Amino acid sequence: MQVFAVCAPGAPAEEIELPTPELTGKQILIQVTHSGVCHSDVHLQEGAFDLGSAGELTFAAMGGKYPAVFGHEIVGTIAAAGPEASLQPGDTQYIVFPWIGCGECQACQEDRENYCPRGRNLGTMDIHGGFAREVLVPDEKYLIELGDLDPAWGATLACSGVTSYSAVNKVLPRGDDDIVAVIGAGGVGLMAVAMLKALGHKQIAVVDVSDENLESAKGLGATITFNSKASNPLEGFLAATGKKVAAVIDFVNNGGTSSLALGALQKGGKLVSVGLFGGEHTYPTAMLALQVFTIEGNFVGSLPELKALVELAKTKDLPVLPIAERPLDADNLNAALQDLAAGKSRGRTVLTA
Ligand SMILES: [Zn+2]
Ligand SMILES: [Zn+2]
Structure with a gap:
């Protein structure tokens, strides 16, 4: 599968080919239609977060591995489903919940995966994210139907929205x-x-x-x-x-x-x-x-919170904030990251396949 990967700290994203995974259990392969670019993608691409006098938290220290595929605001359709999944490939668009935990600790058992000490967040560490044509989601339970919501805006609900x-x-x-x-x-x-x-x-x-x-x-x-x-x-x-x-x-x-x-x-x-x-x-x-x-x-939000937010968005008149759409490719991803780093972006940027 084609991904737009960062191969070293500070390097621009480049298009590379990775083996398409063999799906097991309830895994889902999502065909990305919309992929939001977030300010934390800028920090991740730069390779570190500033912690004041405590120095910096590097991507490598967080468990990150290169080539890294960032992007955690993902909307797409199901390209393939694992043998135990009930959802099937089709045209239905889903918002992907990216703040995935280990599944075993107390926080994960209580559906507070964003508090998991061994988080496996999509697009932030060694788990590949949405700056790609396709993304592997470890379980179908992380998919929330988009319904009639605007897909570019829907993508941002998974990060800025749920935060x-x-x-x-x-x-x-x-x-x-x-x-x-x-x-x-x-x-x-x-x-x-x-x-x-x-x-x-x-x-x-x-x-x-x-x-x-x-x-x-x-x-x-x-x-x-x-x-x-x-x-x-x-x-x-x-x-x-x-x-x-x-x-x-x-x-x-x-x-x-x-x-x-x-x-x-x-x-x-x-x-x-x-x-x-x-x-x-x-x-x-x-x-x-x-x-x-x-x-x-506050670090992002939980799966129940994203579900509640999507429900709120479907039933209440939440404003759709200004979103700039760009084609989903390496050049536009790099340009979007540079604009964000330079403070030139107004509203959100979403890459669209
Ligand atoms: Zn984000
Ligand atoms: Zn956990």
């Missing part, structure tokens, strides 16, 4: 007067704003450094917006909200934004850290106790 959904679930429900703040109004953050609104939350504050992004956030339901390029962002933000906030979802999660988030939280507040922009900040530990804060990380 937003899972993060929003961690801060709701809240009272009508409680402010929930979203830091970072890129694609994932904007989706969170839309979900907070769709799930009935009233007070939504959004922080970003781009007035254009803040305008988009207002259109999706933000009631307060704040541009954090201001000289004293915390003071400015609290002036904009008029009071401290009940919860913050930080989709940037660098030293500056996490510092702003903890500074803005009311007593008993919760910070959900999502972004992978890297960095660190120091904070008086006693204040965590005195302020009764909760800090919770």
